[in-house]
Amino acid sequence: xxxxxxxxxxxxxxxDVIRLMQTGFDNLENQMFETNRRLGSLESTxxxxxxxxxxxxxxxxxxxxxxxxxxxxxxxxxxxxx
Numbered sequence: 875x876x877x878x879x880x881x882x883x884x885x886x887x888x889x890d891v892i893r894l895m896q897t898g899f900d901n902l903e904n905q906m907f908e909t910n911r912r913l914g915s916l917e918s919t920x921x922x923x924x925x926x927x928x929x930x931x932x933x934x935x936x937x938x939x940x941x942x943x944x945x946x947x948x949x950x951x952x953x954x955x956x
Contacts, residue, residue: 886894
């Protein structure tokens, strides 16, 4: 190849441009599909965590109530003893 041939630009045809655009759109569509799939999985995980946190919160509230009740009983017993 001569330098003159290497310096010449090859103009893409309309068909080449459309094919490249379609490939780009296909790649973008695949990436969006994968992102949506991951987002769905993340939403499911967050919902599971939320349910666990709510359940733990309820258990802690019940334990706190039990501790308070025992504290009252202990105070009454202490008053009886003294």
